[in-house]
Amino acid sequence: MGMASLLAVTVPTMYTPAFASQEQATAQALDIPAGPLDKTLFAIARRYEIDLLAPRDLVKGKQAHKVERALTFADAVAQALEGSGLDVSRRPGGQYLVVRRENVSGKPANENDAPPPDSDSDGDFAEEIIVLGIISETEGAIRIGGEEIQRNLATTIDELFRNTAAVEAIQGPGRQFFDFNLRGTEGANSVVISIDGAEKNLVTTKHGTTFNPVFIVPEFLKQVTLIRGPVSNTFGTGSIGGRVQFETIDPNDFVDGGNDFGGMFAAGAESNGNGYYGSFAGAASVNDTISILGGVSYREYDSYEDGGGEEVLNSGNETLAVLGKVQWQPSTNVDVEATYQRAEFNYIGSNIFAQSNIRQDADFENDVVDNSLSLAVDYKVESIKGLIFHADTFYTDTKHVETLLENRRGAGGDPGEFDARDIKSIGGKAYAGYRFNAAGMSHDLYVGASGVKDDLEFVGDSSDVSGTRASYGFFVQDRVKIGDYITLIPGLRYELFDLKRDNGPGSEGDFFLPKITAAVSPLGRDSGLELVGSFSKGLTAPRLSNLTVDLTTERTRRGSTTVNVILASDNIQAELSNSYELALRYRGALFGGDFLRASVGVFRNDFSNRIENVILDSRTEGNVTTITQQLQNIGEARIEGIEVDFRYDAGTYFAGGQFSASDGERKDTDVPLNSVRPVRGSLFLGVRLLDQKLELGTEMESFGSQTEFGENQNVVGDSSEGATIFNLFGAYRFSSRTALTTRINNVTDRLYRRFDQIDNSIGLNARLALNIVF
Numbered sequence: 001m002g003m004a005s006l007l008a009v010t011v012p013t014m015y016t017p018a019f020a021s022q023e024q025a026t027a028q029a030l031d032i033p034a035g036p037l038d039k040t041l042f043a044i045a046r047r048y049e050i051d052l053l054a055p056r057d058l059v060k061g062k063q064a065h066k067v068e069r070a071l072t073f074a075d076a077v078a079q080a081l082e083g084s085g086l087d088v089s090r091r092p093g094g095q096y097l098v099v100r101r102e103n104v105s106g107k108p109a110n111e112n113d114a115p116p117p118d119s120d121s122d123g124d125f126a127e128e129i130i131v132l133g134i135i136s137e138t139e140g141a142i143r144i145g146g147e148e149i150q151r152n153l154a155t156t157i158d159e160l161f162r163n164t165a166a167v168e169a170i171q172g173p174g175r176q177f178f179d180f181n182l183r184g185t186e187g188a189n190s191v192v193i194s195i196d197g198a199e200k201n202l203v204t205t206k207h208g209t210t211f212n213p214v215f216i217v218p219e220f221l222k223q224v225t226l227i228r229g230p231v232s233n234t235f236g237t238g239s240i241g242g243r244v245q246f247e248t249i250d251p252n253d254f255v256d257g258g259n260d261f262g263g264m265f266a267a268g269a270e271s272n273g274n275g276y277y278g279s280f281a282g283a284a285s286v287n288d289t290i291s292i293l294g295g296v297s298y299r300e301y302d303s304y305e306d307g308g309g310e311e312v313l314n315s316g317n318e319t320l321a322v323l324g325k326v327q328w329q330p331s332t333n334v335d336v337e338a339t340y341q342r343a344e345f346n347y348i349g350s351n352i353f354a355q356s357n358i359r360q361d362a363d364f365e366n367d368v369v370d371n372s373l374s375l376a377v378d379y380k381v382e383s384i385k386g387l388i389f390h391a392d393t394f395y396t397d398t399k400h401v402e403t404l405l406e407n408r409r410g411a412g413g414d415p416g417e418f419d420a421r422d423i424k425s426i427g428g429k430a431y432a433g434y435r436f437n438a439a440g441m442s443h444d445l446y447v448g449a450s451g452v453k454d455d456l457e458f459v460g461d462s463s464d465v466s467g468t469r470a471s472y473g474f475f476v477q478d479r480v481k482i483g484d485y486i487t488l489i490p491g492l493r494y495e496l497f498d499l500k501r502d503n504g505p506g507s508e509g510d511f512f513l514p515k516i517t518a519a520v521s522p523l524g525r526d527s528g529l530e531l532v533g534s535f536s537k538g539l540t541a542p543r544l545s546n547l548t549v550d551l552t553t554e555r556t557r558r559g560s561t562t563v564n565v566i567l568a569s570d571n572i573q574a575e576l577s578n579s580y581e582l583a584l585r586y587r588g589a590l591f592g593g594d595f596l597r598a599s600v601g602v603f604r605n606d607f608s609n610r611i612e613n614v615i616l617d618s619r620t621e622g623n624v625t626t627i628t629q630q631l632q633n634i635g636e637a638r639i640e641g642i643e644v645d646f647r648y649d650a651g652t653y654f655a656g657g658q659f660s661a662s663d664g665e666r667k668d669t670d671v672p673l674n675s676v677r678p679v680r681g682s683l684f685l686g687v688r689l690l691d692q693k694l695e696l697g698t699e700m701e702s703f704g705s706q707t708e709f710g711e712n713q714n715v716v717g718d719s720s721e722g723a724t725i726f727n728l729f730g731a732y733r734f735s736s737r738t739a740l741t742t743r744i745n746n747v748t749d750r751l752y753r754r755f756d757q758i759d760n761s762i763g764l765n766a767r768l769a770l771n772i773v774f
Contacts, residue, residue, distance in 0.1 A: 030076055031068050032067040036064065039064075065083060141225055146223070149221050163657060163658050163684060164645065166183045166228060168677055185577075190575075191241040192239050194245050196341070197394055200372075215319055219279040228603075229241070229538070229603065231515055248325075248339070249293065249323075251291030251292055251327050252327060253283070259285075261282070261285075263773075266279045272766075277298065277299030279295065281296075289328060292325065308763070322340075323340075333382055342371050344369050348363060348364065372397075386436050387433070389433075390432075392428050392429060398423050399422045402460075418459075421456065423454055427453065428452075445476075450473065451471060467499070467500050467506065470498045473493050490515070490516045494510070495539055504568065515536035534580070537579075546572050562625050562627070573609050576609055579603065580603065583602075595649045597646065598646040604639070605638065641661060642661050654685075656684050659679075661679045677755060680704060682702070697728070700724060702724040703722060705720060720756075725745070726747045727744060727746065729744075740771075742766070742767060743766075745765045
């Protein structure tokens with residue numbers, strides 16, 4: 001259904017299993033009058049907190065049967081669908097899909113052949129599932145699904161989030177490195193990145209900027225979840241800015257419904273940089289309990305041209321990625337999933353930007369190999385209704401070697417010299433979740449623990465150090481529903497961290513991190529409208545790259561010499577934040593079955609002990625410039641902002657967009673924070689024609705201007721002017737399994753550069769992709 005128009009109620013399943021058990025279902029007392037089918041399905045799905053996808057062409061214009069009595073989810077949906085010729089089918093990942101009855105049972109659609117709701121023998125009705133989510137949309141989680149991922153046709157990570165407010169993935173070298181910025185907070189260990197539960201903690205550092213060398217294959221992505229702000233502190237240190245969680249395809253996406261084999265193929269090309277890629281994944285059912293998947297992706301890009309027709313040197317790369325998964329369900333109570341991922345990529349350039357030829361007077365070759373292995377186990381206790389257990393563990397090993405190929409005009413270093421970083425991370429989490437009713441209130445209670453340990457080995461001429469970082473903690477959280485109008489989510493985590501470097505002092509500490517979220521649904525929970533307020537305390541422990549050693553480097557070019565003096569960063573302490581948020585959100589069906597998801601919110605983050613690179617002295621004598629810098633805890637800072645997101649889908653027409661504006665400054669000096677991004681907005685409009693087989697749309701992206709201030713100005717520093725670019729996109733669905741997708745970005749070939757980026761952005765670029773599911 002990837003390109004189909006769907007009404008959807010989405011309940012988070014990222015860290016929580018979907019358990020199949022009719023006995024496990026929590027029956028709800030319902031009294032929903034007969035009415036439009038789409039609105040009735042939304043009301044049912046919300047009441048049970050279960051994912052339900054309803055293809056618009058099936059449900060629009062149909063009337064639902066009255067739903068009443070104490071019913072399980074499957075029974076409630078069956079009652080609503082009486083007389084419609086439709087049934088509900090279980091999908092992988094804890095979703096239900098409304099389909100024509102003939103698609104489930106193989107019989108003609110006939111309202112008289114519906115099986116009784118309490119039938120145990122008919123396979124048309126899947127067993128009930130329970131979905132408990134540690135992080136809910138009430139707490140600001142944003143999900144980007146397959147349809148939007150396909151529409152974006154992303155080459156870089158940043159392009160995935162062009163229509164998401166207050167989120168940027170700042171592009172690094174080779175178009176693959178990136179540094180997430182959520183609400184003006186950025187940098188590794190301030191925004192946690194994970195793929196299928198495996199955290200990616202390697203940081204590449206140069207000139208005060210950090211990038212995370214993690215490669216994502218967009219064609220393998222199933223869902224991306226963003227959690228803005230430290231409300232994600234349930235998961236521990238490093239989430240002061242938030243978390244970005246990537247979830248990839250799994251075997252059951254292709255082999256469910258009686259198919260023993262399946263898979264996907266995707267291929268694409270783009271004009272600017274002569275890029276191309278091919279991705280393939282195949283899945284099979286080994287037996288009734290085990291399914292496997294294997295995938296491979298290769299892509300290659302040459303250097304692109306900016307809007308002025310100038311080549312951005314060394315902006316290409318070559319990447320090979322492998323994905324493997326095994327899903328095992330030894331019983332209806334246990335689910336096990338193992339994932340292996342490997343990515344190899346090569347590019348020419350310095351650590352933080354493409355045009356090293358110009359800026360560095362040198363060429364560097366970079367080779368990165370990233371391996372990860374994760375394992376997750378979910379267990380449902382049959383004897384205790386509503387009790388589940390979850391445990392997962394991961395291991396990652398990322399190696400990055402940067403080799404000097406050539407220097408010119410007196411730049412330091414000899415060809416063949418290299419820096420090498422190797423970071424190994426091991427971690428995991430375990431928790432128990434229990435859904436129960438007490439004192440007239442519904443509870444989703446969680447108690448658990450999580451932790452991670454990083455081991456970094458560094459070889460080379462740099463201020464970076466080798467060492468270990470361990471962080472772990474314990475958490476408790478309860479989601480309490482009071483009547484039909486109020487939801488409370490209190491939580492507390494006790495966090496400990498220990499940072500040790502091989503040569504010199506480290507850092508350690510422990511903190512209590514509370515949070516509370518309150519949501520009020522003034523028209524009732526089924527209306528989809530809620531006012532949400534939250535407070536959370538976040539922690540970012542110092543990372544290994546913060547523990548620099550004394551280092552002095554000298555570089556001469558064009559007759560001028562620059563001396564960089566980096567002082568050891570002793571006594572670096574943890575960075576803390578108090579975050580406040582207020583938002584008005586709506587998600588549901590409108591008149592005529594139209595779907596709307598909208599959110600308007602404001603936030604404030606108050607930081608203490610903020611870690612920044614501080615320029616202590618900068619002076620020029622003759623043709624020699626000396627810059628002295630040190631990483632320090634700078635005291636207090638504040639970031640405030642507003643963010644707007646919306647998606648509207650009327651079937652034939654659809655639209656969406658975002659707007660975000662933030663302001664941040666140090667409280668002691670009133671100097672603006674360079675991590676705060678300029679005003680940014682986007683808007684897209686689309687239409688579906690030819691029985692929704694053809695999709696056409698246009699998109700506008702607008703970037704505000706901003707001037708670099710303070711400490712980082714001499715290190716990274718360039719200001720940027722505002723720019724507005726226009727894009728076109730389209731797709732044609734030959735069938736539900738085959739689609740041709742196209743996109744033309746920067747149609748007017750606008751010359752522009754994003755704030756805090758050294759290289760100009762890509763100019764006019766046309767892309768074409770073929771996607772086949774089999």
